Amino acid sequence: MGLATRLTDALPLEYPIIQAPIGSATSPELATAVADAGGLGMLAVTWRESDAARDALEQAIADADGPIGANVVLDPDAGGDDLATLIDACLDADPALLHLSFGDPAPSVERIHDRDVLVAGTVGSASEARAAADAGVDIVVAQGWEAGGHVQGDVATMPLVPAVVDAVPEIPVVAAGGIGDGRGIAAALVLGADGAMLGTRFVATMEAAAHDRYVDRVAEADATETVYGEPYDGGWPGQPHRTLENGTTERWEAAGRPRDGKPGEDDIVAHGGDGEPIRRYDDALATPDVDGAIEEVPLYAGQSTELVEERRPAAEVVADLVAEARDAAARFE
Ligand SMILES: Cc1cc2nc3c(=O)[nH]c(=O)nc-3n(C[C@H](O)[C@H](O)[C@H](O)COP(=O)(O)O)c2cc1C
Structure with missing residues (x-):
């Protein structure tokens, strides 16, 4: 099983691995390290002022050789700057992807597409995935209940991913939640996903802004x-x-x-x-x-x-994830 997917084609990316938005623990250094290692680096910008969000994103994009995305939480109760202002600030930095979560992406899709930026939306069920695809989202992130941080739905990753893949066959699906090593990435691809998004794994990296x-x-x-x-x-x-x-x-x-x-x-x-x-x-x-x-x-x-044993440089984590995913996939060849 090769690791090239519709996701690696769309962004483009070397490997179908996304460093999840992990709130204030994201940093330009983390996103850059992941992007340089062949994955997608992400900044979570909801809890930054719009100007600071744009600056951090511009810094990561300038420093990185690979693509960088940004995540915006849509739920107004999460706090943060005015949504349209924050989204526009992110778009000014020209990220590879704008990832929307915890709310309806529909009202924001056109604003983002007008600037030729891809839109991803997190979903917690197959019906949410269908609605997101109908709203024009380019990629859906299927987040299972075992995920860390805030959790959008109550279905576990294993049944959620194939259901979402069936619901939105025309667009790439990224599996999130419970994936801690390359075996989980291979499993997600076998389930029909086009990529995997890992959060907890990247909290334990040198570059994460975590105590x-x-x-x-x-x-x-x-x-x-x-x-x-x-x-x-x-x-x-x-x-x-x-x-x-x-x-x-x-x-x-x-x-x-x-x-x-x-x-x-x-x-x-x-x-x-x-x-x-x-x-x-x-x-x-x-x-x-x-x-x-x-x-x-x-x-x-x-x-x-359970699968995270120590804090390590993000580039090493990505390299190991790729090697482990290849080893796991080789079992089926
Ligand atoms: C520390 C932490 C912070 C998070 N912050 C965000 C966030 O700002 N926006 C978001 O959409 N998801 C957030 N999440 C959820 C992740 O994006 C992702 O869905 C989750 O980490 C996947 O599960 P895993 O932790 O098992 O890899 C966060 C997760 C963690 C662990």
């Missing part, structure tokens, strides 16, 4: 140590997410997973790099400049955490 203590937990944790639900709804309510078990999720679960009146909800557990307090249930990713009880803030990770 050491967060990455240590990702490297140590087993698949059984993630929690899916809505504990960390401060700043982005109403969207389930998957994080590693910690003191905060244990207290929340022991109290019956409450929506209101969560135990210790007024605790200030850490401070951001800007000095802003981080409360116990805030949606605040542990970037290296966060100071305080790192183990209490949301340690976003998927069940693929």
Whole structure:
């Protein structure tokens, strides 16, 4: 099984591997390293001012030999700049792909196509995939329930991907969620996907803007140590997410997973790099400049955490993913 697919043709890319948008843990350095290694590097720009988003994207695009994409979260409850302003700022940098998630992509597709940029949309079901394709999206990302970070649907990757492939045969499908090594990439391709998007795996890279203590937990944790639900709804309510078990999720679960009146909800557990307090249930990713009880803030990770053993340079990760995918595919030759 070769690794050339409709996705590698469309972008174009050397390998059908996408570094997922991993919120504030994305950095121009990470995106550049992945792009230089033959994958698609991505910046998640939702929590940056529009000007800063454009600057970061321009920097990554200028530094990289390969393609760079940007992710914008559409849900207005996620916060961030005005959507059209943010999308226009990204388009000014001329990325290879604009990836929209957590909302209806339809109203934004024409704006992006007018600037000759490809649009990808995350979906959590086959019917969402069909609607996205009908709206003109060029690529769908099928995100399974085992994914890390915020999770769009409640179907696991294994049944979701073939259902989405059947629902949108005319466009490339990218599998996301639960893929931690090259065997998972080969499996996604066997299911009919044209590529794989990995998030948790790339949190544990040298170039990711992730605090050491967060990455240590990702490297140590087993698949059984993630929690899916809505504990960390401060700043982005109403969207389930998957994080590693910690003191905060244990207290929340022991109290019956409450929506209101969560135990210790007024605790200030850490401070951001800007000095802003981080409360116990805030949606605040542990970037290296966060100071305080790192183990209490949301340690976003998927069940693929089981397959992540250590923090490594992103280029090495991509090279290993490719070699492992080829080895796995060779079993069928
Ligand atoms: C730390 C972290 C932050 C994330 N932030 C975003 C984001 O900003 N936008 C988005 O669409 N998805 C986000 N996700 C979801 C990923 O893009 C992707 O769907 C997921 O990581 C795939 O599952 P995996 O972690 O098992 O690889 C995030 C995931 C993680 C682990």
